[in-house]
Amino acid sequence: SYEAENPWCEEIRDGIDSVLRNRCDVQYVYMDTKKNIESGLEKAKEAYGLYQQLRPDGVIAVDDNAQSMFVTAYLKEKVKTPVIFCAVNEAPSKYGYPATNETGVLERNFIGQSIAFAKQLIPSIRTIGFLVKESPSGRAILKQVESEYHDYLAEVTEFKLVQTIQKALAEIEVFKKTSDLLFLGATNGILDTEGQPLNNEQVTQIVAKAFGKPMIGANDFHVRNGVLCAVVKSGQAQGKIAAEMLVQTMDGTPVSEIPIRVNKYGKRMLNVTVMESLGIRPRRRALIGTELIKKNE
Numbered sequence: 001s002y003e004a005e006n007p008w009c010e011e012i013r014d015g016i017d018s019v020l021r022n023r024c025d026v027q028y029v030y031m032d033t034k035k036n037i038e039s040g041l042e043k044a045k046e047a048y049g050l051y052q053q054l055r056p057d058g059v060i061a062v063d064d065n066a067q068s069m070f071v072t073a074y075l076k077e078k079v080k081t082p083v084i085f086c087a088v089n090e091a092p093s094k095y096g097y098p099a100t101n102e103t104g105v106l107e108r109n110f111i112g113q114s115i116a117f118a119k120q121l122i123p124s125i126r127t128i129g130f131l132v133k134e135s136p137s138g139r140a141i142l143k144q145v146e147s148e149y150h151d152y153l154a155e156v157t158e159f160k161l162v163q164t165i166q167k168a169l170a171e172i173e174v175f176k177k178t179s180d181l182l183f184l185g186a187t188n189g190i191l192d193t194e195g196q197p198l199n200n201e202q203v204t205q206i207v208a209k210a211f212g213k214p215m216i217g218a219n220d221f222h223v224r225n226g227v228l229c230a231v232v233k234s235g236q237a238q239g240k241i242a243a244e245m246l247v248q249t250m251d252g253t254p255v256s257e258i259p260i261r262v263n264k265y266g267k268r269m270l271n272v273t274v275m276e277s278l279g280i281r282p283r284r285r286a287l288i289g290t291e292l293i294k295k296n297e
Contacts, residue, residue, distance in 0.1 A: 001063035002034040006188060007200065007221040008235050012062050012087060015239020019247060027054065033065040034189040035197045037135070044070040051075070058246045061104075062086045062239075064136045067095045076102055082249035086242035087235070089140030092260055103258045105241050109141060109218040110266040111183065113231040115154050117268055118181055118216050120286040121229060121275070125214070128154040129175040131168060131207065132185030134161040141185055141218075154181060164191045165198060165206060172210045182207075182215045184227055201225040214278060223269040224293060228278065231266035238263055267291060 002009050013028065020026050029050060031043040047070055051059070059081055061071045067085055075083050076099050085097065085104030092098065092106060119125050130145060132138040138161050149156045157178040160171045168190060175182055187203040198206075204225040208215060215227040223230050245258055268290040275282070 001031050001040075001065035002188070003032045004028070004030050006034060008087075008186065008219060009062070011220070011235025012239040015234075015236040015241075016060060016243045018236070018240055019243035023247070024057070031065060031069065033069075034135070034186075037065070040065055040069045044073060048074040051081075056081065057250055059083045060086055060239075060242050060246060062242075064089055064140065067097075068136065071102070072096065082246065082255050084242045084246045084249075087238050089137050089144075098256070098260055101255055103245065103255050103260055105238050105245070106260060106262045107233060107238060108262060109144060109233060110231040111141075111145065111218070112148060112152050113266060114183070114216040114218070114229070115152050115181070117229055117231055117286075118214060119153050121270075121280055121282045122180075122214060125154055125180045127157050127179045128152070128181040128183060129157045129179035130159040130183045130185070131171060131175070131187075132159070132161055132183075133187045133190055134163045135186075135189075138185055162190065165203065166193060168203070168207060169210055172207060176211060176213070180213065182211050182213065184215050184217050184222060186219065208274075214274075214280075220267075220269065223271050226274060227271065228274045228280075229268070229270045229290075231268050233263055233266055237265070269293060 029047045031040050033040040061067060061083060067088060071083055072095055076096060080101060083102045087107040089107055115128060132141055142159055145159055162168045162171060184204060184207060188200045189197045190203050192198050200221055204222065204227060208226045217223060217227040217230045218233060220232045241261060248258055249255055270290050270292050272292050273294045
């Protein structure tokens with residue numbers, strides 16, 4: 001769904017390649033919808049043209065925009081080629097999954113676990129706000145929060161979807177007054193003051209400086225870019241599972257016999273540079289099983 005250099009795409013690609021690189025000729029197509037969602041339908045049409053040209057033995061479609069713009073329009077129940085979806089945030093029923101030629105891997109963020117981890121580090125945390133880019137995946141995170149916030153160890157103040165850095169900074173002024181902790185979702189493509197897209201690292205650093213309090217995220221790159229900590233989901237794991245499911249179909253297992261799976265296991269990560277800058281001194285037991293990294297310079 002996104003651009004080739006997107007860190008999440010790189011993780012997914014690593015996972016797929018770990019399974020398929022010695023077995024298949026793999027070609028990647030990028031829809032660039034994080035940076036320019038308006039071009040998504042045209043990119044999907046181009047992808048279908050390539051599909052017709054290549055006549056592949058299988059397709060892996062990654063993230064939600066690839067489902068809504070490409071798979072449901074061109075492949076679902078229209079071709080016999082097995083299609084494996086990967087990293088889908090929405091309920092599978094939204095896209096009519098599973099289908100006769102389709103199964104795959106659902107993605108869920110480890111939000112409650114990340115809040116619990118942050119509270120281990122800072123027991124005084126009582127409230128949390130959410131700042132996420134306005135996008136299909138951002139709205140899917142909102143649905144997840146709405147369905148599970150009663151189980152969080154911090155009270156949710158507000159959930160804000162934004163498209164520009166000006167709007168993000170305006171919301172931060174409110175969060176500074178209401179929230180002890182901020183969840184920062186994937187923000188690649190948020191527009192700067194001149195209407196140009198910013199990347200995740202740029203947005204994270206701008207928001208962290210403005211908020212001045214602890215932040216959590218959902219991905220490896222969030223922690224590396226400057227949030228305090230997270231229980232991160234793994235793109236490598238989801239890509240690997242999707243590729244293994246595709247190999248099953250190539251080896252003769254009917255798609256109907258391969259159930260939809262959900263990512264289950266996260267990894268605790270802590271940015272020690274951010275921890276030290278915030279003056280946090282955690283108990284040793286809070287660091288057990290945690291990957292410690294330093295902020296990107």
